[in-house]
Amino acid sequence: MHSFSRTTFLNLFVVCLAVGKATASSKICSWENNKDSSKGDCADGMESSKLKYAPPSISTSPIEVPAKILMGPGPSTPHPRVLQAGAAPLLGHMHPEFFRIMDDTQAWLRYGFQTSNTATLAVSGTGHAAMEMAVANTVEPGDQVIVGVNGIWGERMTDIAARFGAKVIPMETKPGTVFSYEDVKAALEKNPGTKIVFVVHGESSTGTLQPLAGLGKLCHEQGALLFVDTVCTLGGVPLNVDADELDIVYSGSQKCLGAPPGASPLTLSDKATAKLAARKTKVQSYYFDLNEVGPYWGVGGAARKYHHTGMVSNVYQLREALAMLAEEGLEAAWARHQQMADRLYEGLKQLGLELFVEDPAARLPTVTTIKVPKGVNWADVPAFLMKKYKLEIAGGLGPTAGQVWRVGIMGFNAQPRNIELLLVALKDALTHVGFLKDEKVV
Amino acid sequence: MHSFSRTTFLNLFVVCLAVGKATASSKICSWENNKDSSKGDCADGMESSKLKYAPPSISTSPIEVPAKILMGPGPSTPHPRVLQAGAAPLLGHMHPEFFRIMDDTQAWLRYGFQTSNTATLAVSGTGHAAMEMAVANTVEPGDQVIVGVNGIWGERMTDIAARFGAKVIPMETKPGTVFSYEDVKAALEKNPGTKIVFVVHGESSTGTLQPLAGLGKLCHEQGALLFVDTVCTLGGVPLNVDADELDIVYSGSQKCLGAPPGASPLTLSDKATAKLAARKTKVQSYYFDLNEVGPYWGVGGAARKYHHTGMVSNVYQLREALAMLAEEGLEAAWARHQQMADRLYEGLKQLGLELFVEDPAARLPTVTTIKVPKGVNWADVPAFLMKKYKLEIAGGLGPTAGQVWRVGIMGFNAQPRNIELLLVALKDALTHVGFLKDEKVV
Numbered sequence: 001m002h003s004f005s006r007t008t009f010l011n012l013f014v015v016c017l018a019v020g021k022a023t024a025s026s027k028i029c030s031w032e033n034n035k036d037s038s039k040g041d042c043a044d045g046m047e048s049s050k051l052k053y054a055p056p057s058i059s060t061s062p063i064e065v066p067a068k069i070l071m072g073p074g075p076s077t078p079h080p081r082v083l084q085a086g087a088a089p090l091l092g093h094m095h096p097e098f099f100r101i102m103d104d105t106q107a108w109l110r111y112g113f114q115t116s117n118t119a120t121l122a123v124s125g126t127g128h129a130a131m132e133m134a135v136a137n138t139v140e141p142g143d144q145v146i147v148g149v150n151g152i153w154g155e156r157m158t159d160i161a162a163r164f165g166a167k168v169i170p171m172e173t174k175p176g177t178v179f180s181y182e183d184v185k186a187a188l189e190k191n192p193g194t195k196i197v198f199v200v201h202g203e204s205s206t207g208t209l210q211p212l213a214g215l216g217k218l219c220h221e222q223g224a225l226l227f228v229d230t231v232c233t234l235g236g237v238p239l240n241v242d243a244d245e246l247d248i249v250y251s252g253s254q255k256c257l258g259a260p261p262g263a264s265p266l267t268l269s270d271k272a273t274a275k276l277a278a279r280k281t282k283v284q285s286y287y288f289d290l291n292e293v294g295p296y297w298g299v300g301g302a303a304r305k306y307h308h309t310g311m312v313s314n315v316y317q318l319r320e321a322l323a324m325l326a327e328e329g330l331e332a333a334w335a336r337h338q339q340m341a342d343r344l345y346e347g348l349k350q351l352g353l354e355l356f357v358e359d360p361a362a363r364l365p366t367v368t369t370i371k372v373p374k375g376v377n378w379a380d381v382p383a384f385l386m387k388k389y390k391l392e393i394a395g396g397l398g399p400t401a402g403q404v405w406r407v408g409i410m411g412f413n414a415q416p417r418n419i420e421l422l423l424v425a426l427k428d429a430l431t432h433v434g435f436l437k438d439e440k441v442v
Numbered sequence: 443m444h445s446f447s448r449t450t451f452l453n454l455f456v457v458c459l460a461v462g463k464a465t466a467s468s469k470i471c472s473w474e475n476n477k478d479s480s481k482g483d484c485a486d487g488m489e490s491s492k493l494k495y496a497p498p499s500i501s502t503s504p505i506e507v508p509a510k511i512l513m514g515p516g517p518s519t520p521h522p523r524v525l526q527a528g529a530a531p532l533l534g535h536m537h538p539e540f541f542r543i544m545d546d547t548q549a550w551l552r553y554g555f556q557t558s559n560t561a562t563l564a565v566s567g568t569g570h571a572a573m574e575m576a577v578a579n580t581v582e583p584g585d586q587v588i589v590g591v592n593g594i595w596g597e598r599m600t601d602i603a604a605r606f607g608a609k610v611i612p613m614e615t616k617p618g619t620v621f622s623y624e625d626v627k628a629a630l631e632k633n634p635g636t637k638i639v640f641v642v643h644g645e646s647s648t649g650t651l652q653p654l655a656g657l658g659k660l661c662h663e664q665g666a667l668l669f670v671d672t673v674c675t676l677g678g679v680p681l682n683v684d685a686d687e688l689d690i691v692y693s694g695s696q697k698c699l700g701a702p703p704g705a706s707p708l709t710l711s712d713k714a715t716a717k718l719a720a721r722k723t724k725v726q727s728y729y730f731d732l733n734e735v736g737p738y739w740g741v742g743g744a745a746r747k748y749h750h751t752g753m754v755s756n757v758y759q760l761r762e763a764l765a766m767l768a769e770e771g772l773e774a775a776w777a778r779h780q781q782m783a784d785r786l787y788e789g790l791k792q793l794g795l796e797l798f799v800e801d802p803a804a805r806l807p808t809v810t811t812i813k814v815p816k817g818v819n820w821a822d823v824p825a826f827l828m829k830k831y832k833l834e835i836a837g838g839l840g841p842t843a844g845q846v847w848r849v850g851i852m853g854f855n856a857q858p859r860n861i862e863l864l865l866v867a868l869k870d871a872l873t874h875v876g877f878l879k880d881e882k883v884v
Contacts, residue, residue, distance in 0.1 A: 049771075053557070088507045092512055126752070
């Protein structure tokens, strides 16, 4: 692959050079020449280095990466088509061809989110960047924000919102459970003047799926905005931003969409952008200021304007992942994730394992939390799976640390071959650690 | 390439499945099945869509990107080896193999920066993210910061520093010129109590190279830290962070290093991290808080700790670019960039063009600003070069808008074939727009 690309590239130059008579510089000092000379012949007068620090004694050989199957809570294994887009020729961040790719990416993000929000884009950073950008623009110092905490992501939000000046009111429920409509209603009534209510749609640390129906309307009746983390749900679980009146919604690329981390979906309703427009204070970030980034993405039909150098290659990969989601169809993708989860639950039961989330309706199909059986050292199972199968599952995080295994069924991994492989490998591992009787796994 | 990767991937599964007896789910609903069925057969009961929004009517064909030669102020054309790393199998952000890649990346960044700073890492975002992370950690509300403004990047810093609560004191000089040692000394003496002085090493909007010698020591004598933008210089222009006592230094991946944008170098001296440790206020960002990100990168020998999902593929590409820089040697790379710039200056003179930066010592070798001759519409030349040669050069930015062309000679593009191609293509363009006599370009 490498040689092919390189040859093509060199040919391009040869073709270009053929149109004119090139006058070579008297000193020919190309990258290749320099590289081939251990003495750095091209560095006139620099034969003896004056550098304070020599190059580190580590191998400069081309990168080698093992091919793992990533079935932890993310990143998930990307489809080869998605990965390959990361090696496509680089475009400038202001080139019309890249704007076209951005346009398509936004159109598909709107489809994935089921929204017509003009303020829909991919944040230049990982999921946390989208989370922070969402907060930076919509939370103004002094704003009262109710944060639903039933796992690590709610906890994280209490931290981030406070850094941006929010008066944070935690609303808690036991890890492994979700908030009811009544919980949210009570919290809003108890805390008049609340500007924003935050909940996590798919809490990957505990494996819960937060029902969203009615919450948007409820918040709006109380003059608040609804802010939702969909990092583990976009593209894998039914999500209807407009129909459910969600205002501030962010996600990640490396979960159900199956792209590498780096370009993270964000959408804001008109109510949310109106709150931004009405701010009395400047956004506490330049990088994340939607007033600055928005025009770069053409938000609101604005003329394209340079803000920062976009994540060109990451957007390529996100574009591929979204194109594949559109080809499949959103409802088909949702159904596929649910069916694979159902098959996983069935298989886990056959292995004698129990799910951490007791209420079936509260189970997140994309990240399943499995109770570590008594007498089993949790770390032994992921270690065995990685060693023998190069297959990743994870342990718990935050409130579930040491108590559960977490299995991701997301994107390209949400298909029968992955589930069946996982189940047979898990059986092997559980036998290895002595939880299952020592029967030959064939 | 696509088929090859995919086949390999499928084989991996076949091998894995062979070890156990897989029980297929009664409903087989794979991604491929879904994709091949326009009716979404796998979405039980969802044959008629209940979605509010249908998929947008845009082509979902695999991405197609023209192969351009990027000789504007950045991004620069990556070497194929660097690009290809973006398609390498994805690792988890907490996998030991990825930690090893991070370690190597940091070691080479220290070499590139010529520093032993433990706080050296790649920020998860583009150059602006590194700029903002540098500010977020080192500027505390109320800090007096002298910002050298001689182009767009100094202006940008006045904005960002103010958002993080700095009392900004602009120190100005005419675009196309740089600050002398005496300028900085006078600014410090006029503004006692200054905590930080910011200058731009390579000002890409004007094409100037800021001399750094002595500035670090000067700042330290006055109790201030020296903060330097090296986005356009790291790996292309002599830069010695420790020897020149620079405290806060950030860069980009997509300039002289020649990687796609997305993982951006940052290094902080012990003085800078001590300032962070002594903060009375929390960093106004979670994503950029070095107290949180540092352990993820093992800064200070800390045990690895999850902070956010690292930019795995971007770090691969940065790692490749840095490995190639180490292979070549830093001094050789610096010399190569200077020699290519010298050849460009010579060629431009032969074409009757003048440089925007009058003082030869103040010229940035990596981004050259060329005066647009009278009577020439600046936009016609880049348009001609792009159309005929798929070769990018840029117009001015900020104070140079409409006045100059900007040519980047960075990384993989800093070699004779690029310079000679550019000169012959520029001659063609200048003839086309009537600046040069209509002679046949052969």
